[in-house]
Amino acid sequence: xxxxxxPVGPDGPRTYWAxxxxxxxxxxxxxxxxxxxxxxxGGDPVATVPSTPQTPTTTPxxxxxxxxxxxxxxxxxxxxxxxxxASTTPTPxxxxxxxxxxxxxxxxxxxxxxxxxxxxxxxxxxVTLTGPPTVNAGKAVTFELSVINGGQAPCxxxxxxxxxxxxxxxxxxxxxxxxxxxxxVPNLTDELAPEKATTWSMAWPAKxxxxxxxxxxxxxxxxxxxxxxxxxGAKPVQHVMRLR
Numbered sequence: 001x002x003x004x005x006x007p008v009g010p011d012g013p014r015t016y017w018a019x020x021x022x023x024x025x026x027x028x029x030x031x032x033x034x035x036x037x038x039x040x041x042g043g044d045p046v047a048t049v050p051s052t053p054q055t056p057t058t059t060p061x062x063x064x065x066x067x068x069x070x071x072x073x074x075x076x077x078x079x080x081x082x083x084x085x086a087s088t089t090p091t092p093x094x095x096x097x098x099x100x101x102x103x104x105x106x107x108x109x110x111x112x113x114x115x116x117x118x119x120x121x122x123x124x125x126x127v128t129l130t131g132p133p134t135v136n137a138g139k140a141v142t143f144e145l146s147v148i149n150g151g152q153a154p155c156x157x158x159x160x161x162x163x164x165x166x167x168x169x170x171x172x173x174x175x176x177x178x179x180x181x182x183x184x185v186p187n188l189t190d191e192l193a194p195e196k197a198t199t200w201s202m203a204w205p206a207k208x209x210x211x212x213x214x215x216x217x218x219x220x221x222x223x224x225x226x227x228x229x230x231x232x233g234a235k236p237v238q239h240v241m242r243l244r
Contacts, residue, residue: 141203
């Protein structure tokens with residue numbers, strides 16, 4: 001023990017103590033290194049290493065650079081929604097003005113179509129003539145006439161003295177005709193649907209006719225008389241009667 005406290009040798013005591021301090025420091029450093037290496041594996045509770053990584057996590061959340069990019073991003077985002085908002089507002093205001101214009105236009109279109117009807121074709125018309133089977137001399141006879149549209153489409157019919165003649169014959173003797181007076185034929189206009197008819201009546205005074213709407217006073221003899229209705233282009237029809 002005395003050699004440890006009081007070193008013996010050619011060198012001075014300070015040299016021996018310096019050497020011992022250096023050796024002791026080397027041993028302490030080795031022990032410290034071993035402890036530093038072995039502590040994480042052993043799970044020493046003194047380890048404050050997890051506390052150090054917590055500080056960098058908190059520091060990026062509260063740094064000053066965050067507020068600086070925020071205003072620039074806010075400026076760009078706020079400027080964009082303002083422009084579409086202004087564009088959307090005028091569009092709904094313009095749309096309600098258009099519909100009332102379209103509803104007014106189609107109303108007058110259907111009116112002109114039914115008025116235009118083509119004239120009846122004479123070959124499609126059927127004429128009928130009826131009257132009493134027996135008549136008396138000097139007593140007026142009333143005939144019933146009609147024109148039927150035998151075509152497939154509606155047509156406009158016109159009856160007047162230019163296209164219709166009613167005449168009465170006895171054999172080859174012409175007794176009476178509407179060609180002697182245009183006033184004896186009525187003026188008729190009608191629009192006939194398919195298989196529809198226009199009817200009217202005409203009178204024969206049971207006497208002879210002459211020109212310029214005159215009637216002769218000759219007394220007709222008893223016998224058979226035939227009335228004929230002739231419409232231009234249509235088939236003529238006849239009615240046979242007995243005059244007594």
